[in-house]
Amino acid sequence: MRMTIPVAKVLSALLAEPGTERYGLDLMKLTGLPSGTLYPVLHRLQDAGWLAADWEEVDPAVAGRPARRYYRLTAEGVVAARRALAELRALAPQTGPSLGGAAGAPAW
Incomplete structure (x- = not known):
């Protein structure tokens, strides 16, 4: 998996609560x-086996909105995402200007 900033952001969001299913707008x-940007990343993660996706079982007429597609990390995805983000953090400079995160931490 090629680790880009968008991929790192998506993985970080999913790893914040690995057991929680998330939909696109969320x-x-x-x-x-x-x-x-988001949906191509989700498709690449799915193709890599890191992400599972399922359609919500809802009647759009009753819900008043279209069915949502929920995404969650697979067991393999949790392990791989944690490893990939740890490797990325190890490459980040420990000093210098912040990328917008906590002091000294990358903002992904």
């Missing part, structure tokens, strides 16, 4: 990514 709010 992930867009958590990551700040637009849909045109």
Whole structure:
């Protein structure tokens, strides 16, 4: 998996609560990514086996909205995402300007 900033943001959001299913708009709010960036990342993670996706079982007429597609990390995805983010953090400079996160921590 090629680790880009958008991929790191999505993985970080999903790892915050690994057992929680997230839908697209929720992930867009958590990551700040637009849909045109988010959904290709989700598809790549799914193709890699790191992410599972299922459609919500809801009647759109009753719910007053379309069915949502929920995403969650697979067991393999949790392990791989933690490893990938740890490797990325190890490469980040420990001093210098912050990327917007906590002091000295990358903002992903």
